[in-house]
Amino acid sequence: MFDTKPIVSAMASIVLMRTITNELIPHEVLNIFQSALHHLSRHFSAQFTIVIEEFQGRARNQVFEAAQIYLGTKATVSVERVKVNKSEDHKNLSFNIDKNEEVSDNFEGISVKWKLICIEVDSSRIQHSDYDSSPLSEIRSYELTFHKKHKNKIFDSYLPYVMDIAKKIKQGDMAIKIHSNYYDSWFSEPPKFNHPMSFNTLAIDEELQREIVDDLDKFVRAREFYRRTGKAWKRGYLLYGPPGTGKSSLIAAMANYLNYDIYDLDLTTVGDNRGLREMILGMSNRSILVIEDIDCTINLQNREDEEVVNNEHNKVTLSGLLNAVDGLWSCCKEEHIIVFTTNHKERLDPALLRPGRMDKQIHLSYCNFSAFKQLATNYLCITEHELYEKIEVLLGEVKITPAEIAEELTKDADATECLQDLIKFLQAKKMIMVERIKRVKKISKKNIIIKNISKQRRD
Numbered sequence: 001m002f003d004t005k006p007i008v009s010a011m012a013s014i015v016l017m018r019t020i021t022n023e024l025i026p027h028e029v030l031n032i033f034q035s036a037l038h039h040l041s042r043h044f045s046a047q048f049t050i051v052i053e054e055f056q057g058r059a060r061n062q063v064f065e066a067a068q069i070y071l072g073t074k075a076t077v078s079v080e081r082v083k084v085n086k087s088e089d090h091k092n093l094s095f096n097i098d099k100n101e102e103v104s105d106n107f108e109g110i111s112v113k114w115k116l117i118c119i120e121v122d123s124s125r126i127q128h129s130d131y132d133s134s135p136l137s138e139i140r141s142y143e144l145t146f147h148k149k150h151k152n153k154i155f156d157s158y159l160p161y162v163m164d165i166a167k168k169i170k171q172g173d174m175a176i177k178i179h180s181n182y183y184d185s186w187f188s189e190p191p192k193f194n195h196p197m198s199f200n201t202l203a204i205d206e207e208l209q210r211e212i213v214d215d216l217d218k219f220v221r222a223r224e225f226y227r228r229t230g231k232a233w234k235r236g237y238l239l240y241g242p243p244g245t246g247k248s249s250l251i252a253a254m255a256n257y258l259n260y261d262i263y264d265l266d267l268t269t270v271g272d273n274r275g276l277r278e279m280i281l282g283m284s285n286r287s288i289l290v291i292e293d294i295d296c297t298i299n300l301q302n303r304e305d306e307e308v309v310n311n312e313h314n315k316v317t318l319s320g321l322l323n324a325v326d327g328l329w330s331c332c333k334e335e336h337i338i339v340f341t342t343n344h345k346e347r348l349d350p351a352l353l354r355p356g357r358m359d360k361q362i363h364l365s366y367c368n369f370s371a372f373k374q375l376a377t378n379y380l381c382i383t384e385h386e387l388y389e390k391i392e393v394l395l396g397e398v399k400i401t402p403a404e405i406a407e408e409l410t411k412d413a414d415a416t417e418c419l420q421d422l423i424k425f426l427q428a429k430k431m432i433m434v435e436r437i438k439r440v441k442k443i444s445k446k447n448i449i450i451k452n453i454s455k456q457r458r459d
């Protein structure tokens with residue numbers, strides 16, 4: 001049997017010694033002694049520790065926030081206890097390490113250790129407002145420890161790397177919001193944007209889609225380019241085409257792809273240029289400003305006259321709008337996309353369309369066969385069908401919008417019936433088209449005859 005008596009008596013002696021020391025030596029002296037010991041041990045230690053506090057005065061420390069997000073990705077694999085939470089504004093679960101837990105990490109062959117330190121204090125001593133009425137609060141900080149010789153690398157490369165990763169995670173995790181001045185949710189309480197449209201379900205020409213996605217990719221990666229060239233980090237798109245060709249759907253796909261908030265601006269409810277300026281200034285970075293049907297909301301021809309008329313009514317003028325799009329104060333934000341839509345591009349003032357304002361003009365047109373196949377995949381879950389050949393021929397002859405096709409494919413019937421109905425619909429459209437062409441030909445023939453007769457009479 002194992003004899004526990006010596007252990008018990010040794011522990012009793014330690015407790016006795018500590019009690020005696022605590023009673024005989026004043027507390028302050030003991031603290032100084034302990035701190036000196038700590039200092040001495042640090043002096044000879046090969047380790048270096050960075051302390052990252054949660055608050056600097058009242059402001060939250062961004063390095064702490066970044067460390068928290070970054071460590072969330074490590075916590076599930078390297079510690080024994082993690083905290084998990086999710087808020088309304090986030091898409092995913094987030095993991096945090098618990099107090100006093102250590103997480104190891106490796107960066108380019110350098111081993112580092114992170115530890116979350118929490119100290120309970122009287123809340124009246126804390127400046128920041130995060131802690132409310134409870135009498136006790138925590139001051140939190142992370143300690144990042146590594147070998148002294150890697151100090152420069154950690155400061156110059158590892159911490160920026162942590163900040164960068166955290167930023168990307170945060171950006172991808174925030175739920176998209178749709179702000180609208182029409183519903184008074186421009187500045188606060190915008191609803192979540194739940195539109196499911198994506199580039200996987202958008203039915204547009206494959207080539208055009210690739211071009212748009214490449215353009216967006218280039219834009220988000222181009223921070224350095226914009227800085228170097230002195231340009232504001234923003235990009236303007238004009239989407240034009242007949243109703244139902246997917247302009248609004250494309251905006252939804254763009255927002256979901258970039259994870260940007262949407263600011264849907266109804267110009268008819270903006271009081272004046274000043275109001276417009278305030279709204280633009282109130283937008284967050286990484287967002288899309290959308291002005292739909294731009295030709296209907298502001299009269300964009302005869303720019304000079306319009307300005308006078310509009311000013312009289314204290315409304316937004318074209319120059320006010322142009323300033324909003326690329327005036328000096330429009331550059332206060334970064335990663336801005338501006339999208340105008342119209343069914344009538346020819347009605348727009350050329351000033352609005354010049355490069356720099358509208359960098360890319362995208363024509364969304366009637367449905368071709370590749371866009372049709374995407375719609376059939378979305379609605380009927382099929383990629384092939386014996387009726388496809390017939391449909392391909394008809395789509396080459398008839399103008400039909402994706403919205404019209406979508407309507408045909410959402411009928412309560414099986415795939416074959418839906419496609420047969422679509423063929424009937426296309427054939428009916430073709431008939432109407434043929435009849436119209438015949439009528440036009442007849443009229444122009446008549447006109448030629450009349451012209452000839454009157455010429456003969458004159459002669």
Ligand SMILES: Nc1ncnc2c1ncn2[C@@H]1O[C@H](COP(=O)(O)OP(=O)(O)OP(=O)(O)O)[C@@H](O)[C@H]1O
Nearest residue numbers: 202203204242243244245246247248249402403406
């Ligand atoms: N390219 C498309 N891909 C997938 N669905 C589409 C496409 N175009 C239209 N649709 C379908 O048709 C509906 C109407 O399309 P959308 O609102 O995007 O058209 P629009 O071009 O913005 O029309 P408008 O000029 O009238 O505003 C969408 O809800 C969607 O279901």
Ligand SMILES: [Mg+2]
Nearest residue numbers: 247248249292
């Ligand atoms: Mg639309």
